[in-house]
Amino acid sequence: MALIHVPRPKNAMDPDRPVNALLKTQMLHLHDAESKLPIGHRTDVYINAIKTEGEAANYIRQVTEAIHAAHAAAAKKRARPAAKRKPVIEIAAVADDGPVRKRTSAGANKTKKRAKTKPDRKS
């Protein structure tokens, strides 16, 4: 089959076109997503003041990139090794300390249990 010619649009670009309902919805959804980002990743854009497609596109890019950046930062934090972990032997010693373990897992009556554990810890 012969190569099929695909005409190019002429003068189609118009970032000043008023923003359509679909882009408005996309912005609202992104605005909701932005409100859940850590503060450092949020924009200071007032979306009700966005009137054109170009302005909408700029906001959409900022928040989309911020979502990716926030997830990347969180993943990096998760992957970072825990700082200053106690040596194994020390942890083992704590683990052997029965009453202390009980105290950390108990929800209520903490004062009472703490009082009980004190003599053990001293000994």
Next chain:
Amino acid sequence: MPPGLDNLKHIVVLMMENRSFDHMLGSLTAVNPQIDGITAALSNPDTTGAAVQPQPLAEFQGQLDPDPDHHFPAVDLQIFGGNTSPGRAANMQGFVKSYFNQQQDVGHSQKIMYYFAQNQLPVLTTLALEFAVFNRWFASIPGPTICNRAFAHYGTSFGRVDMDLLYVNEPFQSIYSRLINANPKHTAKLYYYDTTSSTMEITNLLQNQPELFGSYQQFLSDCSSGNLPDYSFVEPNYSDHDGDAGEEVASDQHPDHNVQAGELFIASVYNAIKSSPLWPNTALLVVYDEHGGIYDHVVPPACTPDQFTATANDTGTGMPFAFDRLGVRVPAILISPWIPAGTVVNRVFDHASIPATITKFFLRAFSPRSPRETSADVFIEPNAGTVDPARNLLSLGTMRTDCPDFDV
């Protein structure tokens, strides 16, 4: 196993915006009468009572401004012609009336009946004639974009008929989560055009699983390197904006964005797959999310109700909606070198068919899925067990070498 299904390893879905079947492909009835498009018998009354016939006068841009209303109450008017009585029958007679409501201009309201001539859309019409075109692919809901796109991702809109969607503690997983968490694992990706265009699925996927997303540049690169995921969902560019490569014109075809820019984009996606080493192993579905308020003549059929009901307040029509009727018909084309040219499919599909097909093809089964998805037909048969030749669209014994090429 038919060789087309045996070779199939990748499924790509490209979802465009807001154009009806008759508007884009209706002209093809004149070329292939099996395609259920425009005929001389079709019309809609305008507000003076005059019959307005479809005419091949659609323009690429500037004609459907304001954007035709396609929210639930307007689509109800378009489908039922303004009849709100109990026991009413759909007649597709309310499109001109609906568009008139936006500007009270009789002449302008008639433009909702305009359709494209075949030679105006060389990409879409060529693909429709050269591969498999669906005569009965409907939007999932007689409503707007976001809830319809939700059906493509989840097989349901979780009871929503509007643009607001919240997925909090919802029972049904996205098709992407199903695939990447499967054992054995599958791969899935959503490709938005770029971060400036972004995605229409923000509520859940972009916020919580941004790693699922890639850019269109990455899609092109994944095609050329032969590294497409098992399932890819491609989104067009939703806005005119300045990109890294210069001016980026919206390619989604949403009125009043330029339709030719969308043609270029469809051709670009097709060319990327066709020129990749994965062409023998890939099927591409090009489909539109909803009709955008533009005329189509086929009455949407009833369907299995979803387990959700939109209240009368939600629908804005004074009547609840049980998700028991499909939306207006949209263009849909399945492309693969294993599909015979001129294939016309008459079975009924909607966007719930997308996760239904992907699930059955790659996973065989998955639970839970929505009632709408479990009852939706599949457009690619599972590559296991006995395949019904009457249903298998990738039916050729040898791969075609005469598929079209576009100069993009």
